[in-house]
Amino acid sequence: MTKLSVNNLLGIKHLKIKDIDLIFKTADHFKEVINRPIKKVPSLRDITIANLFFENSTRTRLSFELAEKRLSADIINFSASQSSVKKGESLIDTVNNILSMKVDIIVLRHPNEGAGDFLSKHITAKIINAGDGAHEHPTQALLDSYSIREKLGTVMGKKVVIIGDILHSRVALSNIYALQLQGAEVKICGPTTLIPKFITKLGVEYENNLKKALEWCDVANVLRVQHERMDIKYFPTVREYVQLFGINKDLLNAIDKDIIIMHPGPINRGVEITSDVADSKQSIILNQVENGVAIRMAIIYLLAEQIKR
Amino acid sequence: MAKKTLLNEKEIHIILHRLACQLIENHHDFSNTILIGIQPRGIHLANRLVKILKDEYQIKNINLGKLDITFYRDDFRRRDEPLEASKTDIRFIVDNKKVVFIDDVLFSGRSIRAALTAIQTFGRPKNIELLVLIDRRFSRHLPIQPDYKGRQVDVIMDERVRVAWKENDEKDAVYILNSDNK
Numbered sequence: 001m002t003k004l005s006v007n008n009l010l011g012i013k014h015l016k017i018k019d020i021d022l023i024f025k026t027a028d029h030f031k032e033v034i035n036r037p038i039k040k041v042p043s044l045r046d047i048t049i050a051n052l053f054f055e056n057s058t059r060t061r062l063s064f065e066l067a068e069k070r071l072s073a074d075i076i077n078f079s080a081s082q083s084s085v086k087k088g089e090s091l092i093d094t095v096n097n098i099l100s101m102k103v104d105i106i107v108l109r110h111p112n113e114g115a116g117d118f119l120s121k122h123i124t125a126k127i128i129n130a131g132d133g134a135h136e137h138p139t140q141a142l143l144d145s146y147s148i149r150e151k152l153g154t155v156m157g158k159k160v161v162i163i164g165d166i167l168h169s170r171v172a173l174s175n176i177y178a179l180q181l182q183g184a185e186v187k188i189c190g191p192t193t194l195i196p197k198f199i200t201k202l203g204v205e206y207e208n209n210l211k212k213a214l215e216w217c218d219v220a221n222v223l224r225v226q227h228e229r230m231d232i233k234y235f236p237t238v239r240e241y242v243q244l245f246g247i248n249k250d251l252l253n254a255i256d257k258d259i260i261i262m263h264p265g266p267i268n269r270g271v272e273i274t275s276d277v278a279d280s281k282q283s284i285i286l287n288q289v290e291n292g293v294a295i296r297m298a299i300i301y302l303l304a305e306q307i308k309r
Numbered sequence: 310m311a312k313k314t315l316l317n318e319k320e321i322h323i324i325l326h327r328l329a330c331q332l333i334e335n336h337h338d339f340s341n342t343i344l345i346g347i348q349p350r351g352i353h354l355a356n357r358l359v360k361i362l363k364d365e366y367q368i369k370n371i372n373l374g375k376l377d378i379t380f381y382r383d384d385f386r387r388r389d390e391p392l393e394a395s396k397t398d399i400r401f402i403v404d405n406k407k408v409v410f411i412d413d414v415l416f417s418g419r420s421i422r423a424a425l426t427a428i429q430t431f432g433r434p435k436n437i438e439l440l441v442l443i444d445r446r447f448s449r450h451l452p453i454q455p456d457y458k459g460r461q462v463d464v465i466m467d468e469r470v471r472v473a474w475k476e477n478d479e480k481d482a483v484y485i486l487n488s489d490n491k
Contacts, residue, residue, distance in 0.1 A: 041380035
């Protein structure tokens with residue numbers, strides 16, 4: 001297969017396993033490209049991409065921007081904090097104004113769930129969801145799976161535990177879809193208050209005990225505690241969270257195997273993960289960041305392929 | 310189903326040896342030369358030539374790389390079916406080296422144009438030469454000509470030249486296929 005089955009990347013939920021295989025295969029080539037002395041290909045030189053970030057982001061925005069530049073696309077950046085959105089402009093108006101400047105692809109980060117879906121029904125440009133509220137963050141899930149595949153050879157049959165704030169996490173949902181599609185087993189672990197009510201309906205198991213979860217898994221994907229999204233107190237103190245769900249070296253040493261530690265960033269060092277774990281050999285956190293560029297190049301390239309003039 | 314054999318196994322064998330000798334004439338011990346097979350179909354030819362140079366002319370340490378040009382093509386988004394990329398494998402900087410591109414058939418010259426752009430990402434070669442097994446005459450879209458050629462042929466536009474290698478087909482051969490069996 002050489003074509004994606006979707007016209008936009010709104011969520012992993014819409015993808016088929018063949019799409020993921022194609023994205024990974026293409027990303028392999030781009031990973032080689034970004035390790036060359038000159039890290040650029042001219043494929044997208046007549047494509048314009050708008051990065052619309054209605055919510056703060058550092059890593060994802062930089063990663064997308066770099067991916068777009070390495071493909072030679074023209075790019076424009078937009079962040080809501082410095083724009084007319086503050087003056088009361090609607091999402092469709094903002095986007096249509098940008099599209100009249102002849103933009104082909106939109107990378108959208110938005111605080112509301114389904115913003116990308118909604119937009120895709122009203123515009124013809126390709127949309128890549130770079131995170132919508134607590135819904136999906138497909139490129140993150142793809143780069144996570146890609147990093148597991150790189151480290152362990154395959155995702156099929158691997159046991160992955162996602163630890164922490166599942167309730168406010170778009171990374172968790174996209175990861176669950178992506179891992180299950182590739183035949184991995186998924187468990188979630190975290191304080192009961194931060195676990196969505198019907199999450200087990202997706203076929204994931206909930207484990208309350210961190211040590212048991214770590215003993216079971218091959219890979220632990222540790223999520224950030226999203227203080228900024230918490231309108232009420234979900235756990236008594238950070239100290240208690242650290243004691244029950246923080247990963248430290250002693251805990252990892254107590255397990256008789258070397259599990260892989262992942263984190264989508266940004267890390268709260270000393271909260272969900274200690275520095276010695278984050279910087280250890282077991283951690284593939286920086287590989288995830290490198291792979292992020294290759295994965296995003298692959299997705300943009302494959303979607304751009306569908307644009308005919 | 311019209312399929313005409315242009316070159317048989319024996320003819321290819323002779324041509325490959327001649328091309329190897331021509332390379333030796335210009336590149337001596339190959340210490341400052343890098344051979345680059347153009348993906349996907351130039352790889353077999355490149356491997357064959359390297360084998361001849363090593364086994365029969367005792368030339369050691371030949372630098373051989375593979376170059377994929379998919380991301381450098383000028384027909385991205387203009388084809389009906391998307392192209393699948395292959396692996397690029399160049400583990401050396403080509404700065405100040407003599408580079409020889411190796412491909413099976415030279416037709417419009419557009420692949421070689423893409424390869425000329427692609428190789429720049431690995432440095433600035435001293436010079437670049439082109440070796441092809443089949444040179445289709447009168448079909449060029451660009452001012453590109455081979456430095457070494459196995460056989461020059463005149464083939465009408467609707468016909469295709471296909472090079473078969475025994476590594477994936479049953480025997481070495483070069484065929485001309487007409488349009489109804491593309």
